[in-house]
Amino acid sequence: GAVVSQHPSWVICKSGTSVKIECRSLDFQATTMFWYRQFPKQSLMLMATSNEGSKATYEQGVEKDKFLINHASLTLSTLTVTSAHPEDSSFYICSAIKPQGNTEAFFGQGTRLTVV
Amino acid sequence: GENVEQHPSTLSVQEGDSAVIKCTYSDSASNYFPWYKQELGKRPQLIIDIRSNVGEKKDQRIAVTLNKTAKHFSLHITETQPEDSAVYFCAATPYGQNFVFGPGTRLSVLP
Numbered sequence: 001g002a003v004v005s006q007h008p009s010w011v012i013c014k015s016g017t018s019v020k021i022e023c024r025s026l027d028f029q030a031t032t033m034f035w036y037r038q039f040p041k042q043s044l045m046l047m048a049t050s051n052e053g054s055k056a057t058y059e060q061g062v063e064k065d066k067f068l069i070n071h072a073s074l075t076l077s078t079l080t081v082t083s084a085h086p087e088d089s090s091f092y093i094c095s096a097i098k099p100q101g102n103t104e105a106f107f108g109q110g111t112r113l114t115v116v
Numbered sequence: 117g118e119n120v121e122q123h124p125s126t127l128s129v130q131e132g133d134s135a136v137i138k139c140t141y142s143d144s145a146s147n148y149f150p151w152y153k154q155e156l157g158k159r160p161q162l163i164i165d166i167r168s169n170v171g172e173k174k175d176q177r178i179a180v181t182l183n184k185t186a187k188h189f190s191l192h193i194t195e196t197q198p199e200d201s202a203v204y205f206c207a208a209t210p211y212g213q214n215f216v217f218g219p220g221t222r223l224s225v226l227p
Contacts, residue, residue: 032214034214034215041222042219042220043205043217043218043219043220044160044205044217046214046215046216046217049214093159093160095215103148104150104162104165105150105162105207105215107152107159107160107161108159109158109159110157110158110159112157
């Protein structure tokens with residue numbers, strides 16, 4: 001199977017600072033990547049769809065100015081949590097699908113963000 | 117858009133028994149239905165998937181069935197083992213679009 005690497009796996013930051021999370025497809029080109037947020041004991045909630053070379057599509061209720069997504073290349077998408085607050089603490093996971101679509105989604109290992 | 121429901125939310129079975137998790141979806145355009153297993157603190161891992169042109173698929177102790185008319189699909193795990201304990205997510209997706217996940221089922225296999 002394909003490999004998606006997410007970095008960092010955990011991060012602790014101070015309230016008011018920004019944090020960048022990277023999602024890389026290591027052995028395939030991903031024209032589309034997805035960012036999810038997962039609260040404890042809950043499901044994966046889609047935040048946004050990231051398309052290479054264009055603006056991300058955000059789900060309703062997700063602040064685009066707070067969660068900046070950049071998909072500058074076919075193998076890298078980044079999520080920046082700006083001016084983080086304690087309520088942003090969560091598990092963030094990215095996934096990528098191969099260009100032909102309608103196939104398995106490959107997940108990164110996730111990033112546990114703690115804002116203190 | 118697509119809406120996926122999943123039942124039950126928690127399931128406890130004795131080791132060796134079978135476990136069944138059911139999902140329903142709303143969008144008739146969905147044609148790909150994967151099942152993911154997520155262990156605590158880890159990424160979801162695909163365990164089995166099914167496409168809309170197939171009614172059933174089996175892989176050793178795991179099977180998935182799909183009823184397109186009723187818009188529901190189910191995961192069947194036979195001869196459960198303690199290592200099957202995890203959270204299971206179903207998902208549905210129309211071709212080439214994002215996955216919509218169900219709320220998850222926490223399976224506990226009791227020794």
